[in-house]
Amino acid sequence: MKNLLIWYPKCSTCQKARKFLENNKISFEERHIVENTPTKEELRTWIEQSELKTKNFFNTSGLVYKELNLKEKLPSMTKEEKLELLASNGMLIKRPLLISDKQILVGFKEKEWREIK
Numbered sequence: 001m002k003n004l005l006i007w008y009p010k011c012s013t014c015q016k017a018r019k020f021l022e023n024n025k026i027s028f029e030e031r032h033i034v035e036n037t038p039t040k041e042e043l044r045t046w047i048e049q050s051e052l053k054t055k056n057f058f059n060t061s062g063l064v065y066k067e068l069n070l071k072e073k074l075p076s077m078t079k080e081e082k083l084e085l086l087a088s089n090g091m092l093i094k095r096p097l098l099i100s101d102k103q104i105l106v107g108f109k110e111k112e113w114r115e116i117k
Contacts, residue, residue, distance in 0.1 A: 003028040003116070006038065006097040008090070017096040017108040026116055028098075037090035038097075040083045046097070047083075050104035054082045057106060059094045 005021065005028045007014035021028050038046070047054055055074055059065055070092075074082065086092055098105040098113070105112055 002100075004097075004099040005030045006033050006093075006095065006099065007031070008033045008095050011095060013108050014096045017098070017113065020108070020110065020113055021098075024116075033090035033093060033095055033097075035090075037087060038093065040087040043083050043086050043093075046099060046104045050106065052104075052106060054079055054086075057086060057094055058082075059092055062091055064089055064091045 003021070003026060005018060007018060007030060009015070009032065018030070020026075043057065047057060050056075058070065058074070060071070065071075070085075077085070094106050096108055098116070100116070103116070105116075
């Protein structure tokens with residue numbers, strides 16, 4: 001599988017991640033996080049593969065997250081409810097995501113991305 005970059009083109013962090021991949025000659029396909037929002041099943045798979053908690057996939061600095069008051073609501077939600085919520089709006093998902101056979105990277109931290117397998 002080729003690397004899959006799930007991003008939002010207007011996001012400066014996503015732009016940095018894309019440029020990083022290009023500059024380091026790492027092949028990838030891209031997918032717009034809003035126009036083609038990850039499904040509940042994709043998110044479930046990626047969360048399990050990443051070994052991160054579901055809450056790590058939420059864009060906590062986003063407007064939608066704040067408008068829905070999710071800081072207060074998430075702790076009492078089930079994993080299924082969180083997955084459904086994430087799949088309902090791409091702007092709720094932390095971005096960029098880099099999906100490969102070997103790893104899942106959430107957000108852009110250059111040090112982590114330098115270790116792409």
